Amino acid sequence: MTLPLRIVLIEDEAATARNLEYIIREIKPDLEIMATLQSVTEAVNWLTEHHNSYDLIFSDIRLSDGLSFEIFRQTDISKPVIFVTAYSDYAIEAFRNNGIDYILKPFDEEEIRRAFLKYNTLIVPDIEMERARMASLLQQLRSATKTYKKSFLFHYCGRLVPVESEKIHWFYTAKEIVYARTADEKLYIAGSTLEQLEQALDPGLFFRANRQFIINRNAVDTVEYFFNGRLEVKIHPSPQEQVLVSKARAMLFRRWLDQ
Template structure:
């Protein structure tokens, strides 16, 4: 298996090459490239490899410029310090997205994934459910990363991942964090629902939008409803009507 590494940090590229050949002695790193311009030239003039390890931020620009200038045939494993290019990466031949600093097990897992994908497609098997789910999620919006709130005469940024749930109280939208702090926000709950990740947040009812990570227990309740217990207290008891039970349980299971 011939491999090309496109990485502008020479020390990182050398370390990656050594790790690859240790894990796959049969592999050969045929080129190490630091720039978009050189990568385009190499992939145009030389036989394309079996696999490419590629950083996002190169010495003269973003790696996605390579795909605009030359047809890249082999699969790509992206190794980067940036977590917000995942969707672009998977649209550009990406089969895995590793965040630096990567470890031996990360590289080994990515190489194993390549072998599994080759096995599936060589036997013309349909996409397995796990891969179908991955592709579905990649097509979903990533979701708003943070919310700006105003408290005690200060503007504060609250990361979305720290928010346990959003709720309506006295016709005002509030958010409560996992450390049990409440903040008001200007957006109505319908707007919040539209900008957060639908795989991470679920609209239980008219008043509550909850984070998956905040769900602690789900119990059957009267009239075929569900009673939802979160990891932190809520102002009211959280109930889901029978008409949304199947949808909610599907969200819990397929997230």
């Protein structure tokens, strides 16, 4: 009897983790998802405790408390890793950390299916073939480019209004509706979730501040220290709600601003 493939997911966005798990189960219904880990700290603890009791890792790179590469520095991981991320900058480092594939968000079923095929080739070792495959894959990744959403087409007063992404200063969700506020203080309803927008927008320009806000770098006026290690971000146009960045994401936010 063949044992089911045992998989670990490392992803801090719940919606993305659910989507990834759904696609994985569609491709391999008999596999076992052993754990879904949301941070560097949680992953280090779990992987240390369950050393080599899994077969394959799917991992995001930017987590709430740092880059997932820190996990591989703190634990002894010999199993292959498929990286699934919104950032193309880390491809070389990913392959230095057990990476066998590098998938850019937003991903689809075909990309995950191809990643499983690559994993299957590792079961029958062929050193020369594997070296050639890895060299080809690295070359592809070096030339890979990620495109981001440049504009939106909003419904507004019975019309369709095109708005460039960089002119939107923040996205905000309330009562399951996502709003887009522009630099000239116009308000539109966006037909996407914040999770979908986060994957589609340029991460150099936009940052997911919390569960309610994605903010544009150009919207930030000042950043103030807030209670319990959080940051309060003053943005314009000014929303009715406070924009707070959690203690766990504060360092990532400061790095994002200080590029």
